[in-house]
């Protein structure tokens with residue numbers, strides 16, 4: 001894989017305390033980029049930050065601690081980042097997970113939907129001005145092949161009527177692809193690209209959000225067919241750094257190759273509706289915070 005030097009580039013990687021995000025952050029630091037890690041657990045994040053600095057010999061590795069399932073935390077990440085950096089060349093929306101049980105954030109959002117989809121939607125919007133000012137810049141959205149089994153259920157987006165981890169996860173990863181395609185259209189002419197990817201079936205900590213039989217089955221699958229986190233990070237790194245994908249936008253990749261996403265994911269009416277609904281959810285949240293502060 002052709003990789004360019006990342007000297008002089010600033011990269012932000014969410015969910016870089018473990019798995020694919022950790023390797024992505026480490027490799028970007030090794031290529032010379034200034035890396036901003038976004039992690040929800042301070043102790044874990046600081047340990048990985050130190051490890052990456054040691055391994056890469058790169059001292060420009062920063063950490064922002066935030067739980068991205070909370071919209072106010074996403075806003076804080078963007079403002080902390082902007083206080084310290086005037087440029088952003090690569091945004092990797094990697095943080096994500098799967099939940100056995102239906103859990104709701106303080107914003108009233110289902111955790112999978114909030115973390116895997118609405119957080120990247122909001123964070124990307126809040127950082128778009130810096131990305132545009134730093135162009136050429138790239139946005140890399142870590143989706144999953146599970147999107148193909150997903151459907152955006154507008155009547156029950158938060159899974160309150162019927163919840164299953166597979167439904168919630170598939171929906172969130174499909175939503176991220178809709179977002180990728182719609183944003184790519186809206187960013188035409190800006191030299192900011194946005195692509196989505198499936199990293200492979202990766203033996204990471206991903207299965208930790210599962211319980212009981214589903215956890216046992218997941219463990220078996222990851223043990224039997226899971227690829228290493230190093231291999232899992234190859235496609236995000238390819239999209240973040242390779243000259244081969246310079247200017248390429250609005251595409252879906254797996255194994256460092258462009259590949260079609262599900263037929264459903266190309267439905268422009270659904271993606272535009274989802275965009276409007278997402279804006280409304282974020283506006284409601286901003287307004288409810290203003291109301292509760294007064």
Ligand SMILES: NC(=O)c1ccc[n+]([C@@H]2O[C@H](COP(=O)([O-])OP(=O)(O)OC[C@H]3O[C@@H](n4cnc5c(N)ncnc54)[C@H](OP(=O)(O)O)[C@@H]3O)[C@@H](O)[C@H]2O)c1
Nearest residue numbers: 015017018019020040068069095096144201202204205206
């Ligand atoms: N593993 C696979 O087979 C696979 C397949 C397809 C797609 N993916 C996607 O790949 C991405 C990375 O997953 P992974 O396999 O590397 O799993 P992982 O080892 O569990 O890493 C997930 C990362 O996201 C962070 N994270 C989760 N929820 C967060 C929140 N609310 N706020 C901030 N950070 C949060 C985790 O933090 P902690 O360290 O604190 O838990 C961790 O750093 C995810 O988006 C996942 O959906 C994975």
